[in-house]
Amino acid sequence: MRPTVRGLVWDLDDTLWQGAAPVPSPTAVRTLHTLDRRGILHAGTGRRDHTVALSRHGLTELFTVLGFGRDTTSGPIRALASTLDIPLETLALVAGDQMARAEVAAALPDVRCYPATMVERLPGLADFTPEVVTAETGERRHVVRAEQRRRTAGTTHPGTPASFLGTLDLELEIRPARAPDLLIARQFTATGRPPTPADLQALITKPDHEVLVATLRDRFGPYGVVGLAVLVLSESTTALELLMCDQVLATGAGAAFLDHIVARSLMAGRRPVADFLPTRTNRQLLVTLRFSGFQVIANAEGRMTLAIDPIRPPVPRRHPVRVVTAR
Numbered sequence: 597m598r599p600t601v602r603g604l605v606w607d608l609d610d611t612l613w614q615g616a617a618p619v620p621s622p623t624a625v626r627t628l629h630t631l632d633r634r635g636i637l638h639a640g641t642g643r644r645d646h647t648v649a650l651s652r653h654g655l656t657e658l659f660t661v662l663g664f665g666r667d668t669t670s671g672p673i674r675a676l677a678s679t680l681d682i683p684l685e686t687l688a689l690v691a692g693d694q695m696a697r698a699e700v701a702a703a704l705p706d707v708r709c710y711p712a713t714m715v716e717r718l719p720g721l722a723d724f725t726p727e728v729v730t731a732e733t734g735e736r737r738h739v740v741r742a743e744q745r746r747r748t749a750g751t752t753h754p755g756t757p758a759s760f761l762g763t764l765d766l767e768l769e770i771r772p773a774r775a776p777d778l779l780i781a782r783q784f785t786a787t788g789r790p791p792t793p794a795d796l797q798a799l800i801t802k803p804d805h806e807v808l809v810a811t812l813r814d815r816f817g818p819y820g821v822v823g824l825a826v827l828v829l830s831e832s833t834t835a836l837e838l839l840m841c842d843q844v845l846a847t848g849a850g851a852a853f854l855d856h857i858v859a860r861s862l863m864a865g866r867r868p869v870a871d872f873l874p875t876r877t878n879r880q881l882l883v884t885l886r887f888s889g890f891q892v893i894a895n896a897e898g899r900m901t902l903a904i905d906p907i908r909p910p911v912p913r914r915h916p917v918r919v920v921t922a923r
Contacts, residue, residue, distance in 0.1 A: 600726050601636055601708065602682050604718075605673050606659075607691035608642040611712040618649045623716045628658050630719045634726055635733035637680060637740060639663075641672040660740050669696040670703035680740065688723065690715060730776035732820055742817025749816070761847060761916045764814040768852050771922040773800055773807040773824060781824050784839035787881050788873045791826060791837065804829050810853045812844055812917075819844060823853050827861075834861040836870040838881060845880050852917040854888045855910075862909055872900040 606612055612624045628638060639661040640646060646664060650656045661679055663672045669689065677684050685706040691697050692712035701709050708723060718724050726733065746764075753760040778796040791799070799805045810823035822844045828835035836857060840850045861868045870890055872882055882900075889910030890902035904910065 598708075598723065599686050601688045601723050602686040603637040603639060603660075603676055603680060603688070604631060604724075605639045605641060605669075605676060605687065605689045607669055607689065607693060607696050608640050608646045609644065610692035611690055611715070612640075612646075612655075613649070618646065620653050620655065621715070625655070627715050627718055628655065631724060632658055632737055633734045634719075634724070634729050635736035636724060636726075637661075637737060639672065639676045641666055641669060658737070660737055660744075668699055668703070669693075670700050670707075673700060673704060673707055679744075690718065728776060728779050730779075732776070732780065735818055735820060739818050739820045742814075742819070745816045746814070757846075764816070764847075764916070766812065766814045766847055766849070766917040768822075768849050768917045768919050769811045769813075769922055770808055770853065770856060770919060771811075773809045775800070777809045777821060777824070778807075780821050781839050783841065784824060785842050785875075785878045785881060786837065786839045787878060787885070788837055788871050790839060796824075796826070799826060808857070810849065812847070812849050822849055825853065825857055827857065829866065832866060834864075834866040834868050836868055838870070838885075840881060840884075842877070842880065845884065848915045848917050850881070850884045851888060851913070852915040852919050854884060855913060855915070856919050856921075858888060858904055858910070859912065862904070862906065867903060867906050869901065869903040872902055874898065874900070 613620050632638065637660045638658055640650065640659045641663050644664065647662065650659065661676050663675060666672055669691065673687060673689065677687060684704055688708040688710060689697065689700050690710045690712060697709040697711065700707055710718065750760055775797060778793040781790060781793060781796060796807055800807045806827040806829065808825045808827065809821055812819040812822045822841040824839045826837040838854065858868045870885060872885065885902055889904050891905060892900050893903050894901040
């Protein structure tokens with residue numbers, strides 16, 4: 597089964613509009629907005645530079661990547677895959693030019709190609725229908741644009757990466773998980789064996805469990821949901837399973853999330869405890885646990901148990917991340 601499309605490249609010549617004085621087709625504009633709400637990113641290319649026309653009709657912001665004056669159509673598609681770090685098999689092209697579609701089909705056989713006559717039908721195709729669409733899904737374009745601005749600023753920052761973090765005004769919001777949040781857990785690195793969305797769905801209604809979600813943003817915009825914590829509450833302990841997005845661990849978001857949970861647990865008179873199952877990808881989470889004051893209290897059969905010493909709890913740390921809570 598093919599993955600759903602994550603990025604759609606529009607060959608704007610004779611696709612979004614017709615003629616030398618372009619006026620966008622209402623059908624095409626509806627498709628642009630519908631797919632954007634589903635988290636599908638748009639890129640634009642063409643023989644002519646369409647920047648002014650897109651701006652005149654208020655469409656520029658819908659396109660994450662624009663590139664004009666190309667000799668081939670496959671070149672911009674490769675650039676899009678590299679810029680967005682997504683596989684070619686999740687990209688598609690819509691083009692009125694049959695030669696452009698043929699060139700892409702020959703050069704990039706994994707990319708799906710559609711004629712301009714199908715623009716109206718694209719939202720109804722399974723290839724363009726993600727399994728779940730949430731409010732987070734609709735923010736994907738903004739997340740990608742924020743990351744592009746963040747990278748540009750980071751490359752021109754005169755100081756160290758750590759000093760750049762201090763300029764970002766990072767804010768981590770922690771709130772109870774909702775059902776649509778749970779599917780994203782499959783994309784995270786876990787301290788143990790990752791729970792399935794079905795497992796999490798069952799846990800969020802149990803009185804002795806809490807499932808918390810962390811979202812991150814900075815002065816450039818949102819990162820989206822970056823972490824999830826499963827807490828099993830007993831009279832004396834808080835058993836913790838942590839899942840985090842690898843890409844944001846360097847920001848300190850994982851440490852801030854964990855320190856918030858530890859502080860809240862100790863205030864409630866519960867000792868924070870975490871089981872850790874080492875994998876190829878979660879070593880950084882172990883480092884985060886250790887720097888948050890978790891000590892190894894058992895290590896058997898490849899699985900570690902770590903806990904906070906309630907007699908000598910860790911000294912609260914200062915983070916480049918401001919934590920806020922919501923309900």
